[in-house]
Amino acid sequence: MDTDLILSATIPPGVMLAGGGVLGAIIGSFLGAALERLPAERSIVTGRSACDHCGTALAVQDLVPVISWLALKGRCRTCGGRIGAWQLACELGGAAIGLASVALAPVGLALAAMVLGWQLLLLALLDLRHLWLPRVLTGVLAANGLLLAAGRSWAMQDIFPLEWALIGGALGFGMLWSVAFGYRRLRGREGMGGGDPPLMGAIGLWLGPLGVVHTLLGAALVGLIAAIAMHVSGRKIGADTALPLGTCLAATAWPMFLFSGFG
Known part of the structure; x- marks a missing residue:
């Protein structure tokens, strides 16, 4: 049986929507890091998240998608260096893809829509910002x-x-x-x-x-x-x-x- 159908039959729609949005924001946070690291030829799977200005490792409270960026007004807690709006765009975009996939995708295709959407989001932003499609x-x-x-x-x-x-x-x-x-x-x-x-x-x-x-x-x-x-x-x-x-x-x-x- 399709995974989407199993989940939709056992989890209330509101919870599914919220879960899609939260998961999307988390994925979007990773995509934001990839957007910064890939052009600089830095690893996206190793190393702790740190401020690009002062190098201070980010604490848990600094890594909550969307909320941390808004609470800190797009600035590093330690040095005040600017955290680009690209990060917020990735997190909001990832959340929107998660929500829309749960709400609008054809039956059984929500997970596939998420996977496709998140990959295309990163590629779209890399091309928009750097004219580069790895x-x-x-x-x-x-x-x-x-x-x-x-x-x-x-x-x-x-x-x-x-x-x-x-x-x-x-x-x-x-x-x-x-x-x-x-x-x-x-x-x-x-x-x-x-x-x-x-x-x-x-x-x-x-x-x-x-x-x-x-x-x-x-x-x-x-x-x-x-x-x-x-x-x-x-x-x-x-x-x-x-x-x-x-x-x-x-x-x-x-x-x-x-x-x-x-x-």
């Missing part, structure tokens, strides 16, 4: 999608879910790789980050070929809205203006899965 994180996302597709095929005794996922992965990667290749040949320079095609391929393993098409259309719309917002705010937009396509893809793919499930 291949190892994209690989983990792809492996998760492939594993779930294989599991569904085994449970259904039907190869179709796995085939559909593989078609989605190939289509997602192939479409963006072709666009990047064509742009490079025509313009003589890169027009897309090297991490975008693998990310779209990984998303395709989760959403299938139809989800790939919908995600690309949605990402184009998100990018257009972002460009309009930049123009309205007075920022110049030129041919060399970098927009984080990975962020647009992630921001579109997760809601697609949340409401539609696997492709």
Whole structure:
């Protein structure tokens, strides 16, 4: 029997919602640390959490997701150094993903929606902040999608879910790789980050070929809205203006899965 169904049958809905939010905030706190450490090539699994300014190890009361940041007004308790709002964004984003997954995901897919959402949140913020999509994180996302597709095929005794996922992965990667290749040949320079095609391929393993098409259309719309917002705010937009396509893809793919499930 599906784990989500077992939990929903034994735990009151309000408790499930609260649990999803709390778990999401905790995961978001870890994602915030990863957002700081990964670009600096620091380990995200070893070493105690410490202030980036004075190096003081953080106490338990400083590590309560959301509450600690708000109570300390985004400052280190010891030296007063600023704790970036990115940390709060990760914790709130993680909590929102947990809550929405419990409340809105198709029956039996809440846990899958959480796993997908938290991975895409970290990738989206890394691309937004650093224009960087680590291949190892994209690989983990792809492996998760492939594993779930294989599991569904085994449970259904039907190869179709796995085939559909593989078609989605190939289509997602192939479409963006072709666009990047064509742009490079025509313009003589890169027009897309090297991490975008693998990310779209990984998303395709989760959403299938139809989800790939919908995600690309949605990402184009998100990018257009972002460009309009930049123009309205007075920022110049030129041919060399970098927009984080990975962020647009992630921001579109997760809601697609949340409401539609696997492709």
